[in-house]
Amino acid sequence: xxxxxxxxxxxxxxxGENLVLNCSFTDSAIxxxxxxxxxxxxxxxxxxxxxxxxxxxxSGRLNASLxxxxxxxxxxxxxxQPGDSATxxxxxxxxxxxxxxxxxxxLKVLA
Amino acid sequence: xxxxxxSSRYLVKRTGEKVFLECVQDMDHENMxxxxxxxxxxxxxxxxxxxxxxxxKGDIPEGYSVSREKKERFSLILESASTNxxxxxxxxxxxxxxxxxxxxxxxxxxxxxx
Numbered sequence: 174x175x176x177x178x179x180x181x182x183x184x185x186x187x188x189g190e191n192l193v194l195n196c197s198f199t200d201s202a203i204x205x206x207x208x209x210x211x212x213x214x215x216x217x218x219x220x221x222x223x224x225x226x227x228x229x230x231x232s233g234r235l236n237a238s239l240x241x242x243x244x245x246x247x248x249x250x251x252x253x254q255p256g257d258s259a260t261x262x263x264x265x266x267x268x269x270x271x272x273x274x275x276x277x278x279x280l281k282v283l284a
Numbered sequence: 285x286x287x288x289x290x291s292s293r294y295l296v297k298r299t300g301e302k303v304f305l306e307c308v309q310d311m312d313h314e315n316m317x318x319x320x321x322x323x324x325x326x327x328x329x330x331x332x333x334x335x336x337x338x339x340x341k342g343d344i345p346e347g348y349s350v351s352r353e354k355k356e357r358f359s360l361i362l363e364s365a366s367t368n369x370x371x372x373x374x375x376x377x378x379x380x381x382x383x384x385x386x387x388x389x390x391x392x393x394x395x396x397x398x
Contacts, residue, residue, distance in 0.1 A: 219387065276326045
């Protein structure tokens with residue numbers, strides 16, 4: 174079964190902590206891996222995309238890595254802030270039109 | 285910046301009504317998608333389109349239809365709304381020619397069917 178798993182499902186951390194969100198996928202023939210942020214009641218905002226030929230991507234305080242051999246991607250958030258509180262989803266692109274989404278990690282950063 | 289606009293953020297409809305959800309993207313993307321998002325079930329693909337007038341069923345097309353008459357616009361139609369179609373509907377687009385297939389989403393349409 175094609176699955177994308179995100180652990181933990183929920184996370185609560187104090188402001189300033191560095192944290193890692195995990196995304197596991199089952200198909201090594203991945204095309205790309207995309208990380209999104211979703212605020213309550215809103216759509217998904219693209220954060221980072223890693224193509225299958227890449228190992229990592231960085232944007233500001235965010236760094237995403239991709240390890241195809243182990244079927245894992247991680248999203249690293251440095252110096253977390255209350256404004257980072259949201260649900261973070263990863264999505265694996267397996268074909269031209271096929272995206273498999275994880276169920277997300279709900280992050281709360283406490284002031 | 286890519287902009288995907290969903291015309292209605294919140295809708296309340298009655299069982300049996302016909303419902304139109306509109307989505308417009310401004311970046312000449314070939315691919316457009318409709319997903320629904322429900323607690324515990326994640327995002328599920330309803331339909332997608334890879335070109336004008338072309339459409340393909342996703343994982344849960346029953347009870348829905350779509351229309352793509354212009355490249356920038358992709359409409360989701362509920363012919364006869366039912367209470368189990370109460371959900372958050374998300375439109376997305378991607379440009380395959382870019383080589384990445386990066387997905388861009390709209391703000392979502394929260395539909396309640398009474």
